[in-house]
Amino acid sequence: MADSTRTLDASAYYAELHGWNERTLLARIERAVQDGELVAGTDAAALTGLVQSVVHGLSVRASLGTAREDLLATAQLAHELICRQLTSPTT
Template identity: 80%
Template structure:
């Protein structure tokens, strides 16, 4: 008779767990997503969920931070580009790619999710997203101001207005993506917006 062996419990894919949990939170909000619903959807026991994330709140916070921080990374990469037209292009194009990630690797837009109005006591998703949006805007503004200081743009450039224009385009692309617009269509729009902005940039060398 073969004696059953005691093996380790199967390891779970943390990234997949966070993605599947985010889908539930995005759809139902924090309080509308029960621990029972999470464990059923994730294939975890309650003890395993708590061991990995501390609590349902801990899982929610990690999900919000994981997917929201991807937008910060877009701006962080973009402002490192050598010239301002490329900075604007990267912000617009990379944003479209993030907004239209396939559902098997992305839970959807946090901005339009129920989680924005139903969060934990320790992490207000709406306030967190607003802080993130503000950081992105300040980062882009600083890069445009640097372009003015470096002589890439004329001294009279309204850096705040230019920042607002780019951010307005990004927000519009996000809304269209949330309404189901196709990635290729959004890329056409983003490229057109980039070309129009590039042509209007008050270049000091023109």
């Protein structure tokens, strides 16, 4: 690789990666709303922000040494709350 740690702009790379992840997640959520996987009227941008916030929060907690079981419990609760709020009873 031509770049070294001296020339690589890590923050720009991180911002680009974050933007790509966010756009990809937003597109998937929009498709889920269109396909009826999520209830009509779901705010795809807000849900994307929520999911990104949970993921980043879990990442920070993991880097601070939070136990894997605690991280999994938090992720499971977030998943359950999102599903309870945004999926139809028949899904």
